[in-house]
Amino acid sequence: MKSKEIVDCLNKIIPEPKCELNYNKDYELLLAVMLSAQATDKRVNMVTAILFDKYPTLEALNKADVDDIMEIIKPIGTFKKKALNVKDISKRLLEEQNGQVPNDRAFLESLNGVGRKTTNVVLSNLFNEPYIAVDTHVARVSKRLGIAQKKDDVREIEEKLYKFFKKENMNRLHHQLVLFGRYYCKAMKPECANCELKKYCKKD
Numbered sequence: 001m002k003s004k005e006i007v008d009c010l011n012k013i014i015p016e017p018k019c020e021l022n023y024n025k026d027y028e029l030l031l032a033v034m035l036s037a038q039a040t041d042k043r044v045n046m047v048t049a050i051l052f053d054k055y056p057t058l059e060a061l062n063k064a065d066v067d068d069i070m071e072i073i074k075p076i077g078t079f080k081k082k083a084l085n086v087k088d089i090s091k092r093l094l095e096e097q098n099g100q101v102p103n104d105r106a107f108l109e110s111l112n113g114v115g116r117k118t119t120n121v122v123l124s125n126l127f128n129e130p131y132i133a134v135d136t137h138v139a140r141v142s143k144r145l146g147i148a149q150k151k152d153d154v155r156e157i158e159e160k161l162y163k164f165f166k167k168e169n170m171n172r173l174h175h176q177l178v179l180f181g182r183y184y185c186k187a188m189k190p191e192c193a194n195c196e197l198k199k200y201c202k203k204d
Helices: 003-013 026-035 041-054 058-063 066-076 079-097 105-109 116-127 136-144 154-164 167-183
Strands: none
Touching: 003 167, 026 041, 026 079, 026 116, 041 066, 058 079, 066 079, 105 116, 116 154, 116 167, 136 154, 136 167, 154 167
16 A cells, blocks of 8 residues: 555545634633544534634633633533633743744643644644644554554554655645545445555455
């Protein structure tokens, strides 16, 4: 199996890949990705539309009542912890980064609720850095295509993807692998019949 064949196939299926989280400002993406843990992008977009409209700046979010943030984001689950994260991230961006999201992995990963996956999404989207965030969709696709092994954890999968694909394809592939797993190579009832990559699939 050649990486080019997978890239060509994904380019055909998903010619215009993009992040499905809605955002207009750099910190809105960071907060939206943090909120998306164990939640669908669709549901996150519903709550952030309300949250960012009511609190349109970092300063406003920093001063917002945490109980009100909890009430707004309640539909996405683990809302109490995530509301505290919104407050903490807003405060630290204002106090330590002049209100800007930096191209700084160490800082981003030091924020409450922000791990490697969230950081990879932010750095890829905001700064065009060649990172892939391994979520459940990317992990599933990587294992089915034999790029990764069933026993591999997310970090091992990420490293294998970097070795398998060319660096210049990473940002585009990041979204394509997510969307391919989300809409085609699904966990339940994957659309295998017309999949051009079926011959490589190791799905049980």
